[in-house]
Amino acid sequence: MFLRKVEITYVSPCLADPQKIRLKAELSDDITEVMPYLNATVKAAIYNHEAPNLTLSKEFRLITLYPRELTMIKALNTTDAWQVIDWLQELINDTYARRSEIAPDYRRKRRPHPLQLYSWLPRLNCKKCGEQHCLAFAALLFSGQQELKNCEPLFSHNYREQREVLLELAKALR
Amino acid sequence: MLTAKAKEAFNAFNAGFKEKGKLLYQGKYSSHAVRFRAMPAQREGKEKVAIYLDNAATTYPKPEAVYKAIDHYLRHIGASAGRGAYRRALEADGLVFKTRKLLGRLFNIADVSNIIFTSNVTESLNLALKGFLREGDHVVTSHLEHNSMWRPLKVLEKERNIRITVLPSPEGKALDPEQLERTILPGTRLVALTHASNVTGTLMPLKEVGEICRRYHVPLLVDTAQTAGVFPLDIKELKIDLLAFTGHKGLLGPTGTGGLYIAPGLEIKPWKEGGTGGASLLEHQPEDLPDRFEAGTLNVAGIVGLGAAVEFILEKGVGQIREHEKALTAYALEQLCQVPGLTLYGPLNAEERVGVFSINLEDIAPEELAYVLDEAYGIMVRAGLHCAPQAHRCIGTVQRGTVRISPGYFNTKEEIEALSVALKEIISH
Numbered sequence A: 001m002f003l004r005k006v007e008i009t010y011v012s013p014c015l016a017d018p019q020k021i022r023l024k025a026e027l028s029d030d031i032t033e034v035m036p037y038l039n040a041t042v043k044a045a046i047y048n049h050e051a052p053n054l055t056l057s058k059e060f061r062l063i064t065l066y067p068r069e070l071t072m073i074k075a076l077n078t079t080d081a082w083q084v085i086d087w088l089q090e091l092i093n094d095t096y097a098r099r100s101e102i103a104p105d106y107r108r109k110r111r112p113h114p115l116q117l118y119s120w121l122p123r124l125n126c127k128k129c130g131e132q133h134c135l136a137f138a139a140l141l142f143s144g145q146q147e148l149k150n151c152e153p154l155f156s157h158n159y160r161e162q163r164e165v166l167l168e169l170a171k172a173l174r
Numbered sequence B: 001m002l003t004a005k006a007k008e009a010f011n012a013f014n015a016g017f018k019e020k021g022k023l024l025y026q027g028k029y030s031s032h033a034v035r036f037r038a039m040p041a042q043r044e045g046k047e048k049v050a051i052y053l054d055n056a057a058t059t060y061p062k063p064e065a066v067y068k069a070i071d072h073y074l075r076h077i078g079a080s081a082g083r084g085a086y087r088r089a090l091e092a093d094g095l096v097f098k099t100r101k102l103l104g105r106l107f108n109i110a111d112v113s114n115i116i117f118t119s120n121v122t123e124s125l126n127l128a129l130k131g132f133l134r135e136g137d138h139v140v141t142s143h144l145e146h147n148s149m150w151r152p153l154k155v156l157e158k159e160r161n162i163r164i165t166v167l168p169s170p171e172g173k174a175l176d177p178e179q180l181e182r183t184i185l186p187g188t189r190l191v192a193l194t195h196a197s198n199v200t201g202t203l204m205p206l207k208e209v210g211e212i213c214r215r216y217h218v219p220l221l222v223d224t225a226q227t228a229g230v231f232p233l234d235i236k237e238l239k240i241d242l243l244a245f246t247g248h249k250g251l252l253g254p255t256g257t258g259g260l261y262i263a264p265g266l267e268i269k270p271w272k273e274g275g276t277g278g279a280s281l282l283e284h285q286p287e288d289l290p291d292r293f294e295a296g297t298l299n300v301a302g303i304v305g306l307g308a309a310v311e312f313i314l315e316k317g318v319g320q321i322r323e324h325e326k327a328l329t330a331y332a333l334e335q336l337c338q339v340p341g342l343t344l345y346g347p348l349n350a351e352e353r354v355g356v357f358s359i360n361l362e363d364i365a366p367e368e369l370a371y372v373l374d375e376a377y378g379i380m381v382r383a384g385l386h387c388a389p390q391a392h393r394c395i396g397t398v399q400r401g402t403v404r405i406s407p408g409y410f411n412t413k414e415e416i417e418a419l420s421v422a423l424k425e426i427i428s429h
């Protein structure tokens, strides 16, 4: 088995949504090697080959993979988190096993889809950016008519992880 | 002629009655109690080995891995699951998840968030019935139910005016699916059944029942106390919406463990609120499963033990365990039928039953027979009504009760043979 074990090491409530949790987990093995293959196969993954890290989502949950660690935000509870981790572990091991059939993709980023941008926004529909709702903001961000810095809530402490991902995504829009 | 040992046992037995100020045996059974006729003299001085045949109450022994897992958890981990952001607590949380996942594999449940832990199947059935049924609902059940199904239903009949249709089981026969289909009405909200009777061992035709329930869009609640871990149970194939299980019987785990699978979309009202580890800021119980139903510190030691037990079952394979049970059942049926004066209740075919046998021997009181089997032979069986008076009505033993013999995974043919030899000795001495 390529990745043998994933162990949750830290859990706390999601800052943006106290009903949900955020967590960190340690990986028993270095997964750097599999990242370009995941980048090539996982829809809407965001890959940074230099760092390296890879961000992806499972429904509403947002996950970032590092060589020996992962973070997840917006999991429902620990049972939910363990289930997603199981899914990830299987995805990683499966991708690794099939790597000879996959053309690795080392591209730093691909142009993200507006809905992908939307999924990382605070989704408060608070209109502080001057738009009617976050979806409109995401569409305008995509077309270059809006700037990330205009979403004020995103720059509060509560959305630190989401902000980092969006800043990374925004680079690919230019 | 009573042996010295039997006399001593008898005196102790009788002293107990006097203390309570009443005689347990009345009518025709009382004379046997006084004479203790079932105690065979030739057992005097003979070696007795312990043979545990009360696995329907709780299984014994447990797989070695169960003892080890509980010991390891209590000794080396010890933390409460999901409480606190330190490694040990998260490790404990991971162990609880592991058990959930193993149960998911056993019952073919993909999203294991839908499995919630309880302290036993009684709690699971109470939660399912009281959390799901509303004023005036109609429920279909059977006469073979354990009190853990029957009593909550009777309470709801009083408190919420639910209407109960009880499918008959004459002589402990399985329910008739056609009859079930006829009793389902537009207002029927639930079919609630045991998978197998803990009195007669009768298996219910769950597959047919599931299909009928699906056809009429009525959720199916199954009490798997006597089948989980012994009989292949696949919620998708059997179309089960609420699966209640207990950890300490066929699942081979410790007492104080159990659970309920709740199909997505079924609205069950939780009956307790409290701490869940996460989401502490909320004033309400979290909406998401399993936390919605798991207020209070979990029985982590028990759950860890249950996990080791389910792992053992999955390794052996439930199919193979059922084959072992069937072989033992067929052998027991054959042996018991050869004992003169023995009445065996329930199906005579291993295919139609689990390894739970209710018997009576001539007119010997069940309690006396169980007592003698234990005292003289070291064979442990249970006597009485086994918490299911309705089932005893079906087989005509509600006054007298039965002796219940229930082998488990670790019993052997030799032990069944020892039982049959003992019974023959008792009846012929």
Ligand SMILES: Cc1ncc(COP(=O)(O)O)c(C=O)c1O
Binding pocket: B056, B057, B120, B121, B122, B123, B146, B148, B194, B196, B197, B198, B223, B225, B226, B246, B387
């Ligand atoms: C069919 C059946 N249902 C329910 C129960 C109750 O089990 P527990 O005491 O573990 O809740 C039993 C066991 O006694 C049983 O055999």
Ligand code: SF4
Binding pocket: A121, A122, A123, A124, A125, A126, A127, A128, A129, A130, A131, A132, A133, A134, A137, A150, A151, A152, A153, A154
């Ligand atoms: S400011 Fe941010 S959160 Fe508020 S509506 Fe605009 S995009 Fe949404």
